Amino acid sequence: MLAYALLLSAALFVIGTLGVIVRRNAIIIFLSIELQLNAVNLAFVALSRYTGIEGQLFVFFVMTVAAAEAAVGLAIIISIFRHYKTVNVDRFNLLKW
Amino acid sequence: MTDFIASIPALYEDWVLHALLWLPVAGLFHVMAAAEDRAKHIAFSWSGTVFVLSLGLWWSFDPGGGGFAMQSSTPWIESWGVSYALGLDGISVFMVMLTTLTTPIAILGSFEYIKTRRKAFYALMLLLQTGVVGVFLATDIFLFYVFFELTLIPMYFIVGIWGGERRIYAAVKFFLYTAVGSLLMLVAILYIYFSSGSGSFSYEAFLGADLTMREQLWLFAAFALAFGIKVPIFPLHTWLPDAHVEAPTPGSVILASLLLKMGTYGFLRFLLPFFPGAAQHPTVVAVMLVLGVAGIIYAAWVAAVQPDAKKLVAYTSVAHMGFVVIGVFALTVNGLQGGLVVMISHGISTGALFLLLGMMYERRHTRRIEDFGGIGRVAPFFATAFVITALASIGLPGTSGFIGEFLALIGTFETHAVTAIIAATGVIFAAYYMLPMVQRVLFNKLDKPENRTFADLSRRECVVLGPLVALMIWIGVHPAPFLRRMEPSVQVVLERVEEARTVLFDGASDPGAGLAPRPAGEEE
């Protein structure tokens, strides 16, 4: 049972990872990352069945952190949008090599 | 009062090494604080003072049984077993004195050559002196390493700032080349540190490390690379011509006289005593001898066809140091002593040659041999000094060069006759590279108008060259006082090699044999 849950979590995580790699829109990338975090949350919840209640507790921490991250992240995205009028990450390559 | 006078010698022995080491640093601060055009005089006075102080070593140094004299040791980084330990023995005493002599001479020789940024220059020269003296005085491996590396920085800047056209290339090449070796040596040092198990970086502790043959060979390779680059041994020498050509005169002088000696000094001080087994391993000996001989012949040949006088002399350094290498790895008293004398002699004569070439450059702003000719007519004193120095460099009997090469060769012949025979052809090739240069510079027709105004030696330049020329002849005529002072220490090195032969090669392994007891009363 646990294995299935973990596999599902891993699958979600991989999807998130692929999203980060292939998508160009900063917001979508960010959402893919959120997907990864939620995949982990799923793993925590599944594991907590075997290890104790802390697992479910951690999910709240992660959610809180993710929210904070979202706040800062979106601010940054807005800030760069002001310069480029786009959030397409392959446009942002002033810094390279 | 008489008590006080009677106590002077003991007092002198107590502080002289520290004074030699740190007075240049004091001078450095003085130079930095002084006005730009006073810098050279201040630097000269400080280094001159150090030289005068070091003269006392001639009398107060007691070769004794070949161990360290005037030892002192103060804990420095106790958690690592590092101490500030200085000492002097027959191997280092002349290296120290050579340093204290060469530095003021190089400084004096740079009075006209260095026209810009003089404060910085003289400060770096004094820093360099501290570094070199430290290398020769340190009896703690960590301390040694610090000084060994420390010498790179001032030299890097001296070459890079006051050098010629390709100075940056030369400076960086010099720096990286030597750094590769010394950093690998650092790893080897740590290996011995842990093998010795004494938790100390003192020289004695390292001597006590019990190393298997296999370990010795690896560590030997690391040390030999570090010192071999410094020496430089063929084919690790290509940094040298570049560095020499680009360096300003005083830089070349210090480089040739002192920095190269750090490599061969390392052979005698560390390589043989630490790895006596590897040092007499037939393959190792064969490799080192072949490289030494190759250096002698090859460098002589390459030197002979150089159009640039400074480059020519740079290559001759490689040839000379080849004699040291074969002398050392002959593992005979004569070879080792000969190597030491070659080191001293090369320091004096090549230093003087670089000074002379510097004077040529100051007058004519060229170093190409073909731009000269007939200088002997317009500058007789210059020519005289040049000829004497050149003759000392090619090892004419009666000059210091002969004593060293003769002993090195005879020592090599005792154990490796064929090597010595091939190496001895170096005496022919020495004439082959040096005489044409002497001829093309000093002799031949004075056919270039700009050479007609070539000024003879000034009084200052006479003072610069005088002591060097005198030393070349003194050592050539009466080297015994030098040889007597170094012999006991050389014997100590050889005895260690000898011991290892019985332990490693005759199968009689005694694990406790290598552990030298720590000398009592190290703390002062």
Place this chain on the structure above:
Amino acid sequence: MLLDYTSSFHYVMALLPEVVLSCWGMVILIMGVVRKDGGGRGQETGWMAVAGLALAAVANGWLYSGVAEDGASAMIAVDRFRLFANWIFILAAALSIVISLAYVTRQKLQAGEYYSLILFATVGMMVMASARDLMVIFLGLELMSIGVYALVGFNRRDRRSAEAGLKYFLLGAFATGFLLFGIALIYGAAGSTNIQMIASAIGAGTTANQLLVPGIALLAIGFGFKVAAVPFHMWTPDVYEGAPTPVTAFMAAAVKAAAFVAFLRVFVVGLEGVYGQWWPILYWLAAITMVVGNVVALAQSNVKRMLAYSSIAHGGYLLVALVAGNDTAVASLLFYLLVYTIMTIAAFAVVVTVGGQSEGNSRIEDYAGLGWRRPVLGVFMTVFLLSLAGFPGTAGFIAKYQLLLGAAEARLWWLSVVLVLTTVVSYWYYLRVAWYMWMKEGDDTAAAIASSADPPFATHAVLVLSAGLIILGGIFPETVLDLAYGSVEGLRLLVAGASQALVP
């Protein structure tokens, strides 16, 4: 004072530096809102922040000198390892703030937010250093990261800053995902996120290895990202180059230090029992990081970016200490971080000064002839570079030497050889700055840059202090070295005590 956690007051005491700094950060934030910037106001706010750091340092010192721990708090360590690390963070933050003072005013940044973000990020680092629980580490890490994300993109008027911020944020969050996943797996394997519980579970052999091993790997990746280990380093050069220079300094020094400290506690303490499982990973990471960091730095013509690669390389050196994992190595990691903090921030201070108004003057050509035109800057920069290169006479040498000592003790000979050879490579690019400063004359642009590169008093003070410390540390390192060694004892001792207390 003895902390036995019988009263909740003890918990506050155990977290005193963090508490002090958090409160102070809020005060600064409020100051920034209440007071309008302009004139010397921003600078005052900055000095206020420094004062807060000083208070935190006092609190830290109090913990260091007089406090013993009895029993374990499970999540927060009161050991000298943490406290020593705290000093590094405080020092890094303080130095970064001081070199920011003129910068913030010049670039018209909001001082209140800026300084308070630094303070909050510092709190995050402190939490990471003190954490004895993976979850706390995660929280500390995020607290630090979020603050730094904002700081990197702080100069909103600058495209590069914004771009750096975005990259850092996206990739940072991405890497955090891996870290978190690793935490989850280890939690599943060991049944706890507490480092001591994990250690004892591993010791007892009751872990699920099919979860543990990938968990360790993912954890290594997560930390690897923060310490900029190759191949998780891709963000580093861009972010370091784009971020406001004082922030780059802060990141290079403090963020890296925090990540390493947590990394070390998790792996060397928590996962000690499965050393065989993780050392090869870190071994190769260390080797590749050293090589890539140093080699790519050769190709850089921008000093700031070069220092970024150099920072990657230093991360590689520090990874060697992690691989070695013995007491000497742990001490050397702390000592190295301390020294690295000083020298890298000081070097960035010079970059800030030379960078000028537009912050664009960080091409290496801009440094041509700087040494002769601005001898003070030149000499100090040379000292910092030599120290970064690990040259004798500087603290950088002592630090690198200790690192090697640790590696040698662990008999990591090949890694040591890689370390020294890549060090040789690094000489080239450090010396290149020196040769531009001293051996090239420089054109008019360089002359103009040099004439405007007049460090303000505060920066000057940082330079003098740093150079002094670096040279002093190179000659008389004993005191600080002993502190570093002392910090290790704490780390090991408490582990033993705690696992007894915790294992039922």
Place this chain on the structure above:
Amino acid sequence: MGFAASVPGPHLPVQEVAQWEPVLPGLIILLPLLGFVVNGVLALRSAARSSAALRSGTEWDPFAGPARPRTHTLPTWVGPGVMFVAFVLALWNFAGMYGAELHDPVVVRYWTWIVTGNLQIDAAIQLDQLSMIMMLVVTGVGFLIHVFSVGYMKDDTGYPRYFAYLNLFVFFMLVLVMGAGYAMMFIGWEGVGLCSYLLIGYWFTDREKSDAGKKAFIVNRIGDLGFLLAMFLLFQAFGTLDFGPVFEGAEGRLAAGGATVTAITLLLMLGAAGKSAQVPLHVWLPDAMAGPTPVSALIHAATMVTAGVYMVARSSVLYALAPTSQAVVAGVGVLTALLAATIALQQHDIKKVLAYSTVSQLGFMFLGAGVGAFTAAIFHLMTHAFFKALLFLGAGAVIHAMHHALHRADSHEDAQDMRNMGGLKDRMRITWVVMWVATLAIAGIWPLAGFFSKDEIIWYTAAWAGAPSNPFGTLYTVYWLVALVTAMLTAFYMTRLMVMTFHGESRVERNARPHLHEAPRVMWVPLAILAVLSVFGGWVNVPEPLAESFLGLFGALPMSEWLHHWLEPVTHDAAAIQTAALGEPAYGAPLVGGGEFAWALASTLAAAVVVLAALRALGGRKYVAAARDTAAPGGLRGILANKWYFDEVFDAGIVRPVLAASRWCWKVVDAVLIDGFVNFVGNFTRLAGWTVSLFQTGQANTYAFVLTLGVLLVLGAAVFL
């Protein structure tokens, strides 16, 4: 730790037990050194004045003023003066030694020169019969040549420098002959080489002359290499380089005819061949004629070039132990004698003829030393010093006169080319006479010095050829025949020289003729003294078989076999060894028989016939002046005129290949291979850095991708490995 000087102070001279106290022997060496110092200071002062003038655009003529400057007058007294005192001292010591009937050498030690664990070399001098003879020759002939130089060089601006070099040379030469061991000898050995270098290139602004000096030095160094290696072997065999222990221990430590002693002696021979211009290392000596003529007389005829002979004689014990080496020495000697004599036939430069004549005579000496006739070799060395010095100085007088005359006539003809001379006998009577004396002496005409010495060498070759157990008997016979032929050639080319120079019609440029006149007294007096010595010098060693015959004036010649007895203490060990090994020398010549008297008589008659025939044959011949003599001689004459192409062969076989190899080492090995590798490592690293930095695209997606790749790698490694 004591503050005591642990090293003893300077050593006082320590003398070994001796029957006889030498008188200030060190001073004999020191005096020329003193002269060098004084003259050297003067030379520097005068050079400083002339260079100062040169820098300001003028020339300083020291002879322009009413009185010569002191720098150009003092050397006149200092240079020859120290030589005179040294000669007197040497004579005094000779008298002492003569009276003492010394058997063992007297060794005077001054200080310890080199001392290491197992090697000690003292700065010590050895006085015995051999070194005494050499000292007398060096100081005596040296003094005469110094005096001659006063006249010859008086108008040279470098006058003090000249005397400084000359004094320095004598100093080193005395070290060479007086040194008490091979190491000391080597100091002198290289020292005289140095002075030779300096003096050949004395007119250093002339490219050819300084080239010649350089060539002399380098070729000599090839020989010195042999000397060095021989010393190494000696040290290995004996643990010392002092003559005493080496010669005393030689028989015990070295197997007779063994590899070691043969190697030692052959290597010494190499050294000797370099210094004494034996084939194939003779190439430097003819070039060395670039130096001032008195230098040629002193260094390249009388003293330095004979150092090799001295060394072989000194090492007689070692050579006696190595018959193979002896055969080689003798063979090289006789070959040199023949080749040089043939070359001399076709030379036009008066000094070149004399140079090849010297090489040839040195060959005779080597022949003598090689066959074990060490006394004969030294004897010939001595007489050769007299008549060859005389010949050179005479030639110097001729050149001096020619130069002066041509200079007056503003002619640029070559003052040394015999084709430009002719008929000088009327204008230079004294020179003509003394030159004839010397010519007859070298030709071996009884009763002049050369007759006795050369004849003894030839005779001993024959005698040892017939020794019963000589393995090289046949070879020696060949040597003997060649030597006889060469002796005839000598007579011929010397007569040719005399004819071309002094006889026949004058080919001197017409305007110059009135200015030709005899050399001043300061020059001809030494010539006269040397002429006397060339006449009577041979009487010190009239062989027994001749003494009682009319060739010895029926015993009326004084001092019969005196030199033989005098050198007995030095050579008897060698003689004993040789006799033991080869048997007694034969009493008759090989092939045809006949005793020493018969052959001596025959050879002097033959020589006389050759001289007379040559006089007749060449006397009437018309020579063309050099400028008009454009026809290149062909055939054998061409080969001879081109000196058997030695220089060309060396040039193509050694000099060029070494130069090419040097260039190759520099341009290819050093610059491309080694430095190329070094730079490649550096550039490769930088290139690698640049390449890797290209992955840093600036694209966040790329970064994420690389990161993920890393994740996969790490995960894979962790899970699967």
